Amino acid sequence: MNVAAIEMVGTALPTRRQAIVxxxxxxxLRGRRLLRDALDREWPRRHARAEVLIDAPVLAEFESALWPQDETDPLLVAGKLQNLRLALKRLHGIEVPAGAKFGFWKQVGRATRRGGYAVGRELREGCLIPAVGGGLCQLSNALYDGAVRAGLEVVERHRHSRVLPGSLAEQDRDATVFWNYLDLRLRAPHAWRLEIDMDAQRLRLRIRGHRPAASDAWPLAVAPRRPPEASNDCGSCGQHECHRHTGPNLDGLRRLWWMEEAWPEFRERLQSERGDDDRVFGPGGRRFPAQAPLRRVSQSIAWRYGRWRGQALPQVRLAQLRAHARDLARALQPRDVDLVLPQSLLPFLWRDGELAGRRYAVMMTALPMRALQAELDGAVRRHPEQRSLRDFRADPALIEAEWDGLLAAQAWWSPHAQVLALAGARACALPWTMPAPLPSAERVAAGAKPRVFFPASPLARKGILELLAALRDQDLEILLPPGDSERGLDAGRATLRRVASYRQGLLEADVVALPAWIEHQPRALLTAIASGLPVVATPACGLGAAMAWRRVEAGDVDDLRAAVLAALANV
Incomplete structure (x- = not known):
């Protein structure tokens, strides 16, 4: 925003000559500022992120609404959010040393289209006009108010030229900025830390530090500096003769769907909620950037190279997800304020600040990583010798980024009952898409021994060790599908037999049992239930309470044994 307002007499309109002047x-003024800063030995430097003061006391807090109640052009607010989002990446988490100057423009840099800044609303010459970088004054206002409350020295600050109704200027708590000669500069005798974040509705700022006991915060003026003044809005003022008049913006906000993990349940949700202006990537929409031929070749090479270097599969997969998250970030436009995202990309987008100021729902395809690893830790305590249970461990920073992103989400979409139980008020339950039942004519007749089908790769996290321990003294067959397997499986009296496919295992099974520690997509169990087969499973399988299945707790061998034998007795 600009404070060099031109006084308008009567109904005179701004002219092109005035704009040129x-x-x-x-x-x-910009040239003079550059010269003065070049001669100033204490001019502001750009400060880096650090964590030295991350646990320091909070000296001041401030928050403000992002969406005005009487907004007539939401696209300009979306542009403001984009501008704030970019500025936050330069400001959040920085720590300023004692005695060092902080300069708003030195830290943020110039707001340009090339830098990704969008058109927002700016106050200039008594009018609210669309301008690149518009809306950054909401951030400078928050910084000034927080600095005053925290007792920082305000080296430079400029008031707005016009007091808008309901603005901080009414209490003399505003600070306008305009590249580069109208700046906000701060300093303190102690080190301080700046934290800024946005959710879909509000901007929040915190200043941390260890203020000397003798230092007091400045008193805030609460009386109006002067009465608010009306300002024209270029989108709605009706002054068509004005050279700055733009008229109302007919483009609106929209939702973006990134259907990278398009479960049937998510595709059905897309079909029922998709709007005419929605952008969709994936099934039924645009092709993912990663599906371009050159990208597919490069990803294949990166995958093979990572495996050749001995990286675990989860590490190689994480590298691919980072690349996909960058694809999504590049596809986002300021007007994309509503998003539907896959859970796998959430921690990267959250950590990079791409979700600040946006509303989003998360397509949950797994437990949150912190809950997932807690489940695996329980399995490790039961089976400490199984190395496969320790393979799936993520970077703690990534785990926290995912959790913070989930807490800020509008909704968790999932058919998985265990995931929904963790979601609380954010839960958006989707019904499992039930597959067609298996033809009864293809069912294999009962054999000499009862047959129990284990519908997952026979790995420790899927509960194969518990199933073998429960049935090792029984004269029956345990059918295993193709796929990876733990080594040295010992079934005791029971017989292990591989089947050609999951379908074949279901056709031969008398009972289907999956005592999993982790199971996110129980498609084989759903087919078994639809076909009327007895099913024994743990809550980790995510089946609904209304479905026909026997519940056992993960790791409870005695309960599992009783449930499987009871199911076999009723066949």
């Missing part, structure tokens, strides 16, 4: 003055 203003630009020449602005360039002159």
């Amino acid at each position: 203003f630009e020449f003055k602005a360039w002159g």
